[in-house]
Amino acid sequence: MKKLLVTVLVVLSTALISSTVSVIGPWSGVEMDAFLPVLEEFKAKTGIDYTYQTYRAEDLANVLPAQFSAKKAPAGVIFMWSNFITSNTQHVVDLSDVIDTDAYIPGALDNVKTSDGRVFGISYTAKVKPGFWYRKSFFESHGLKAPTTWDEFVALLEKIETIPGVKDAIASGNGVGWPLSDVTEHFLITFGGPELQKDLIEGNTTWRSYAVRNAMEKLVYLLEKGYFSEPTEWTTILEQWWNGDYGLYFMGQWITGMVDDPNDLAVFSLPGNRGMVFSIDYAFVPEYATNKAEALELVKFLSSVEGQSIQVAQGGHIATVGVDMSNYPAVDKEIAKLTEGVETLNDLDDSIGGLWQTAFWDQLKLIWVRPERLDDALMDLDEKMPK
Numbered sequence: 001m002k003k004l005l006v007t008v009l010v011v012l013s014t015a016l017i018s019s020t021v022s023v024i025g026p027w028s029g030v031e032m033d034a035f036l037p038v039l040e041e042f043k044a045k046t047g048i049d050y051t052y053q054t055y056r057a058e059d060l061a062n063v064l065p066a067q068f069s070a071k072k073a074p075a076g077v078i079f080m081w082s083n084f085i086t087s088n089t090q091h092v093v094d095l096s097d098v099i100d101t102d103a104y105i106p107g108a109l110d111n112v113k114t115s116d117g118r119v120f121g122i123s124y125t126a127k128v129k130p131g132f133w134y135r136k137s138f139f140e141s142h143g144l145k146a147p148t149t150w151d152e153f154v155a156l157l158e159k160i161e162t163i164p165g166v167k168d169a170i171a172s173g174n175g176v177g178w179p180l181s182d183v184t185e186h187f188l189i190t191f192g193g194p195e196l197q198k199d200l201i202e203g204n205t206t207w208r209s210y211a212v213r214n215a216m217e218k219l220v221y222l223l224e225k226g227y228f229s230e231p232t233e234w235t236t237i238l239e240q241w242w243n244g245d246y247g248l249y250f251m252g253q254w255i256t257g258m259v260d261d262p263n264d265l266a267v268f269s270l271p272g273n274r275g276m277v278f279s280i281d282y283a284f285v286p287e288y289a290t291n292k293a294e295a296l297e298l299v300k301f302l303s304s305v306e307g308q309s310i311q312v313a314q315g316g317h318i319a320t321v322g323v324d325m326s327n328y329p330a331v332d333k334e335i336a337k338l339t340e341g342v343e344t345l346n347d348l349d350d351s352i353g354g355l356w357q358t359a360f361w362d363q364l365k366l367i368w369v370r371p372e373r374l375d376d377a378l379m380d381l382d383e384k385m386p387k
Contacts, residue, residue, distance in 0.1 A: 019048050019049070019291055019294050020048065020049040020050060020051060020291060020294070021048055021049075021050050021051075021076045021077060021291055021294040021295050021297070021298050022050070022051045022052075022053070022074075022075040022076050022077075022290070022291075023039065023050055023051065023052045023053070023075055023076070023077045023078075023079075023298070024052075024053050024054075024055045024060070024074060024075040024077070024078045024079065025052065025053075025054065025055075025079040025281075025283075026054065026055070026056060026057060026079055026281075027054060028054040029235070030257060030258050031254060031257065031258070031316075032052070032054060034257050034311070034314035034315065034316065034317075035052075035311065035314075036052065037310055037311075037314065038301075038302070038307055038310045038311050039052060041306075041307070041310055042297075042298060042301045042307065045301070046297055046301070048294045048297060048298070050298070053074075053075065055074075056176065057079075057080055057081050057084075058176065058177075058358070060078065060080055060084075061081075061084060064078075064080075064084075064088075065088075067286075067288075068088065068091040068286070068288070071288050072288050073286035073287075073288040073289045073290070075286075075289070076285060076286075076289040076290060076291055076292065076294060076295030076298070077283055077284075077285060077289075077295050077298050077299060077302075078283060078284055078285075078286065079124070079281055079282065079283045080121075080282060080283070080284060081282065081350050081353055082111035082112050082121065082280070082282045082350070082351075083111075083350070083351060083352070083353040083354075084353065085112050085120050085121040085282060085284045086111070086112060086113075086114060086120060086121075089114060089118075089120050090287075091286060091287050091288070092120045092121070092284045092285070092286060092287060093120070093284070093285040093286070093287055093289075093292070093296070094118050094119070094120060095119050095120060095121065095122065095284075095285070095296075095299065096117075096118050096119045098296050098299065098300060099119070099122055099299060099300055099303040100303065100304075101119055103303065103304075103305070103321045103322065104123060104303075104320055104321055105320055105321065105322075107344075108123040108126075108280065108320040109121075109122075109123055111123075111280070111282065111346065111351070112282055112284075120284060121282045121283060121284040122282065122283050122284070122299050122302055122303050123280045123281075123282060123303075123320040124280070124281040124282070124283055124302050124303075124308070124311075124320065125280075125281060125308055125311050125312060125317035125318060125319055125320060126278050126279055126280040126281065126317070126318045126319075126320055127252040127253040127254050127279045127281075127316065127317060127318065128252065128253045128276055128277070128278055128279070128318060128335055128338070128339060129182050129185075129186065129250075129251075129252045129253070129276065129277040129279060129347075130252075130253065130267050130269055130276060130335055130338045130339075131186065131250065131267050131268050131269035131270065131273070131338075132170070132248040132249065132250050132267065132268055132269075132270075133248065133249050133250070133251055133255055133265060133266070133267045134146075134247060134248050134249075134265075134266055134267070134268075135242070135244075135264050135265065135266075136264050136265070136266050137264050138244060138247065139266070142159075142160075142163055144156060144159065144160070144247075146266070146268040147268065147271055148271055149271050150218075150270075150271055150272070152271070153270065153271060154222075156169075157169040157170065157222065157225075157227040157247075157248075160247035160248070161226075161227065163247070165244060165245070166244070166245065166246065166247060167229060167240075167245045167246060168226065168227065168228060168229040168246055169227040169228075169246065169247050169248060170222075170227055170228045170229065170246060170247070170248045170249070170250070171229050171232070171237045171238075171240065171241040171245070171246035171248070171249040172228045172229045172230065172231045172232065172237070172368060173231070173232070173233075173234030173237055173238065173249070173250075173251065174231030174232060174233060174234060174237075174365065175232075175233040175234050175235075176234075176361075177349075177357075177358065177360075177361025177362075177364075177365075178349070178361070179231075179234045179250075179251070180231060180361065180364040180365065180368060181348065181349045181360060181361060181364060182250060182251070182252065182277070183219075183250040184216075184219060184364055185197065185277060185347070185348045185349075186250065186269070186270060186273070186277075187215050187216065187218055187219045187270070188200070188212065188215045188216070188348070189273060189274070189275040189276075189277075189345065190215070190269070190270040190271075190272055190273040190274075190275075191214055191215035191218055191272075192211040192212065192214070192215045193211075193274060193275070194274055194275030194343040194345055196211050196212070196215070197275060197277075197345045197346075197348060198345070200212070200348060200352075201346060201348060201351045201352060203385060203386070206382050207378045207379075207381040207382045207385070208375075208378050208379065208382055212378065213374075213378065216367075216374060216378070217374070219367075220367065220371040220374050223367065223368060223371040224371050224372075228368065229246060230368070230369065231365060231368050231369075234251075235258075237249070238251070238255070238258060238259075242259055242260070252279060253316055253317070253318065253332065253335055254316040254317070255316065256315045256316045256329070256331045256332060256335075257314060257315040257316035258316070262315060262329065262330075262331045263330065263331065265331055266334075267335070267338070269338065269342075273342065274342055274343060275342055275343040275344075275345045276338070276339055276342050276343070276344060276345065277344075277345050277346070277347050277348075278318075278339075278344040278345065278346070279347050279350070280320060283299065283302065285299060303321065304321065305319075305321050305322060305323055308320070308321055308323050309323045309324070309327045312327050312328050312332065313327050313328070313329070315329045315331070315332060316332070317332075318332070318335075318336070349361070352385070352386065354386060355384065356381070356384045356385055356386060359380060359381065359384045360381060363377040363380055363381055364377075
């Protein structure tokens with residue numbers, strides 16, 4: 001009788017979780033830990049098990065074309081750049097009738113839509129890239145305050161440089177290219193306006209234009225003065241910044257989920273800034289996915305208020321659907337205030353993508369260590385822009 005009961009329980013358990021959806025995403029470490037509760041809730045709600053694998057978008061860009069040519073897919077749901085999704089629609093499931101597109105905030109799905117209005121990806125949650133982060137306790141103990149003008153910003157950097165034990169005023173994250181591009185975009189937006197960001201993405205202005213050069217010279221000035229550190233792997237230098245080796249760190253909103261005490265965090269944008277990058281995590285379902293039906297169930301869950309409420313509660317994310325503010329941690333509510341009165345913008349290098357994106361990252365690494373090479377870098381970026 002006991003053996004029969006055990007057999008029945010095993011059968012029921014197998015029936016409850018009879019299928020699996022595989023997921024590839026960009027997150028590892030604490031960022032992955034913040035995503036897994038969403039997948040766990042999906043599993044509990046639907047009985048569909050999951051596997052999760054970390055894979056950088058830069059590497060997927062090299063792997064996926066060969067997979068698609070062989071009519072294969074490494075996962076059922078894949079997080080990837082929006083421009084890759086819209087450039088490969090023949091290999092991607094049309095989600096127009098799968099997800100509730102009306103539930104999204106205005107514009108959230110624009111980057112995964114085709115000209116005829118079809119939707120080939122989901123906009124999961126987003127992260128704002130608001131500006132320079134600092135520890136409240138660090139500022140308080142050294143009598144520092146957030147700047148309201150460019151001159152005050154430079155004076156702040158100079159004061160931080162004189163604090164014993166501080167290596168440099170600003171920590172420079174690196175490792176995969178985008179941390180340097182994020183801070184560079186902030187300078188372009190602040191000193192060229194939101195219109196410059198849009199024009200660069202659309203190819204309506206050149207990298208050697210006055211507007212670009214004017215903004216880049218502000219950045220180069222700070223690099224020449226030595227206020228930025230040497231580029232260092234971004235999670236390593238994050239810990240060093242938190243421990244007081246640096247005063248400021250430009251990073252996206254996800255930083256709130258990566259520090260010991262988010263309540264000790266504060267952030268400011270460059271004075272005069274009128275635009276902010278709203279970085280959305282996009283995902284798609286390949287046509288060749290195994291267990292495609294299960295993958296479609298997952299993207300529906302990731303597009304729902306329920307699914308995104310679980311994610312934003314972990315910190316470091318902003319929902320792309322109508323999640324109630326009560327679900328957000330306190331520090332994320334403060335970040336939302338910074339977005340008031342400023343224009344939300346697409347990520348520059350993610351939007352252009354392709355070989356130009358990696359060239360952009362390489363040229364920024366060059367500028368960081370050889371700022372006098374600015375002209376050469378801008379010329380190279382012009383030459384490599386998609387025609």
